[in-house]
Amino acid sequence: MSQKTITITIDESGNSSIDLDGFADNSCSWVFEDFRGGDKIRTERKKNSFYSSKQTEDQVRAGH
Amino acid sequence: MSKYGTLETEIKEQKYLIAALAEMGYHPEVHPDGAPLIGYEGHERPERAHIIVRRRELDSASNDIGFAKTADGRYAAQLSEYDQAIGFDQKWLNRIRQLYKEKQTIAAAKSKGCVFKGREVVKTEQGERIQLRFAVR
Numbered sequence: 001m002s003q004k005t006i007t008i009t010i011d012e013s014g015n016s017s018i019d020l021d022g023f024a025d026n027s028c029s030w031v032f033e034d035f036r037g038g039d040k041i042r043t044e045r046k047k048n049s050f051y052s053s054k055q056t057e058d059q060v061r062a063g064h
Numbered sequence: 065m066s067k068y069g070t071l072e073t074e075i076k077e078q079k080y081l082i083a084a085l086a087e088m089g090y091h092p093e094v095h096p097d098g099a100p101l102i103g104y105e106g107h108e109r110p111e112r113a114h115i116i117v118r119r120r121e122l123d124s125a126s127n128d129i130g131f132a133k134t135a136d137g138r139y140a141a142q143l144s145e146y147d148q149a150i151g152f153d154q155k156w157l158n159r160i161r162q163l164y165k166e167k168q169t170i171a172a173a174k175s176k177g178c179v180f181k182g183r184e185v186v187k188t189e190q191g192e193r194i195q196l197r198f199a200v201r
Contacts, residue, residue, distance in 0.1 A: 004200035006178060008169050010073075012191035014161025016169075020067045028067045031200070034176055037168045039071035047066040 008035060021047075073161045075139045077168060081115060081131060084163035090117045101128040101142060111142045123150055155191065166194055173198045 002022040010016045018035050020028045032044075075081050078094070085092045093099070098112040104125045113130025122129065129152060130142040141160075143152055173180065178198035186193045 005181070006173070006198040006200065008165075008196045008198075010162050010165045010169075010194040010196075012162070012188060012193060013158045014073045014165055015071060016073060016165050017068065017070045023066050031176070032067055032069060034172050035169060036069075036071055037165075037172060038076050039074050039165075042070040042072050044067070044069040047068055 006031060006035065015042075073165045075131070075161065075164055076137045077164075078115065078139075080164045080167045080171070081139055081160070083167045084160050085115070085117060087163050087167075088159065090121050092117050098132065101130045103127045103144075104146070113142055115139065122147065122152065126150070126152070158191070162192070162194065166196065169196055177201055 002024075004022040004027075005020075007019040007021070008016055009019070016039070018032055020031060023031070082092050082094065093116045095114050095116065098114050099116060100108040101111045101113060101116065102119060103109045104119060104127050109127065111130060111132070113128075113132040115131040117129045119126040119128050126147050127144040129147060131139040132142055134140050141157055143157075148154075170180075173196075178200055181197040181199050183197075184195040186195070
């Protein structure tokens with residue numbers, strides 16, 4: 001299982017981005033909220049690893 | 065799942081605002097009910113604020129700089145045109161926002177038991193970009 005990592009980048013204007021990696025469950029939603037700290041969300045997207053882990057789950061369910 | 069998001073920093077938490085100002089070398093005053101800002105001539109100005117950096121910590125001809133809590137919970141900076149013109153401008157405010165966000169982030173990581181993995185500062189033409197990395201146990 002890959003390490004769960006959180007990378008926060010704070011740009012020159014004081015705005016930030018949150019990059020969550022290695023999360024194979026929905027825990028990244030609360031992690032995102034914890035680190036959001038009440039800030040306004042400008043963009044938000046699930047990453048490729050989410051889709052690949054979901055695909056694996058679906059394949060297991062389908063018996064592939 | 066993994067996720068990526070971009071956020072617009074909103075200064076809402078007093079303790080991180082004070083910590084950011086302190087890191088910049090100021091000794092901000094806290095006024096829960098608000099207090100008037102003092103102008104460069106030593107007279108009270110009409111503006112009131114809850115967090116105040118007094119003019120003695122700024123430039124010799126500066127006015128106080130205040131941060132007033134608004135109805136939606138954010139702190140709004142109150143800067144005179146003069147002070148903005150001599151360097152207490154958007155770039156200065158951005159530095160406060162950056163330090164505020166860094167302190168808030170470190171506190172969030174600590175409260176959740178995350179392991180600090182590193183801090184990287186990248187210098188750019190616009191200033192500095194700070195990257196903080198944590199691992200989840």
